[in-house]
Amino acid sequence: MLTIYHNPRCRKSRETLGIIEDSGAMVQVVEYLKTPPAKGDLKQIIEKLGIKPEDLIRKGEAIYKEKYKGKTLTDDEWIYAMEENPILIERPIVVKDNKAVIGRPPENVKELI
Template sequence: MITILHNNRCGKSRAALQFLESKGLQFEVRNYLENPLSEVEIEDLLSKLDTSIHNIIRKNEDLWKENFSETTYSDSGLVSILANYPKLLQRPIVIKDNKAIIAREIEKLEKFL
């Protein structure tokens, strides 16, 4: 099963969703702002992405700059921040089986699928 962690206000996320639809693939859309990931789900996602928590946080967001940028956090602290402030999650993320990618480029998404 394919899942897209989607934010409809994001152009890259809308483009990835449109690409999945154009391929006729069956997939699930999870609006992670309305249905945030739990800490356990974030840890699982990191494993599927094979990356560090630092790579999935949007550090250019004002929310990050104003509230979190001045402090150093442990990885578990960052997971907790992301669970509580889902707006900080990189997007879109596409999950397929036990792998996932940050699908900002359609070419990368196409290769992944």
């Protein structure tokens, strides 16, 4: 079973979900702007991605530019920022068991199918 942290307004997220659906894989869709992942879930996702929390931040978002640009935050502070402002979370993220990928490009999801 795959889990996709999805934003239906995002083209890359829709393309990634389409690849999953076309493959016939079972998928749980989490619209993360409506149901943001909790701190513990974010930590697990980041660990499965093998990246630092700051690397999961969407730096083009207005809230990033207003509140965080140029600042040095701890890993926990970045996670808190994403928890409080889920729009900052890069999308889409697809998780399967102990692995995760960011669907940029959408074809990255094929590693998990």
